[in-house]
Amino acid sequence: MKKFFKEFKEFALKGNVMDMAVGVIIGAAFGSIVTALTTDFINPLINSIGGASFGGKIHLPWSGTGENAQYLLWGDFLTQVVNFIIMAFCIFVMVKAINKLTSLGKKEEVKDPTEKECPYCFSKISIKATRCPHCTSELK
Template identity: 40%
Template structure:
């Protein structure tokens, strides 16, 4: 069973998937930083210095905090500012993935448009062709 698992884990598709997950996690961290550290502050500056990450609606009367972290400690809150930030994060990831896939599709179409070379015959086929040609001469 251990051998079967090793064989499965070392197949090309599994290794490719593992690499993709690691790269995806790193890409996600970059996009999160882009949204949180660059895009949302710009949007906040445009809207008068608002910080979307602290926007919330208290769901309990005892929540009186002025920031989201303290409000969560006091009771239930509806953190719609955080949701807005994560939605923008998702949209950026979706657009970037769309552009990457679009570029890859264009490259693939260019490769398909090129005439493919016929495959080289195997050594057996070459040998049989030579034998056939020798028999024709006889």
């Protein structure tokens, strides 16, 4: 039993498991923000412009009336679709921004050169070289 807990501790404290947990929590929080954005801001705007209610539903005529009545809740479904589109767009923008930051870091690394070009034979040689290993010219 002690070994079991030790293994569990090792599993839970692995870096990627913690990262994943943080990702799931942030993702859930982000999801509720997007839902709030849709229900509090976007739905009223769309409803005021087109008059098309996001709470729209279609009664299925064969399901009867009263308590047995069944509805296609297309308004609710549409809300979820809008949520998804907003969320996908936000994630796309975030990933793009992160990629840009990552590539900026890479460019800075390239700025620090380790090679230079020999002015006589144009071979790539070490930046510290005082004599070219290819044409043996002396370099300043």
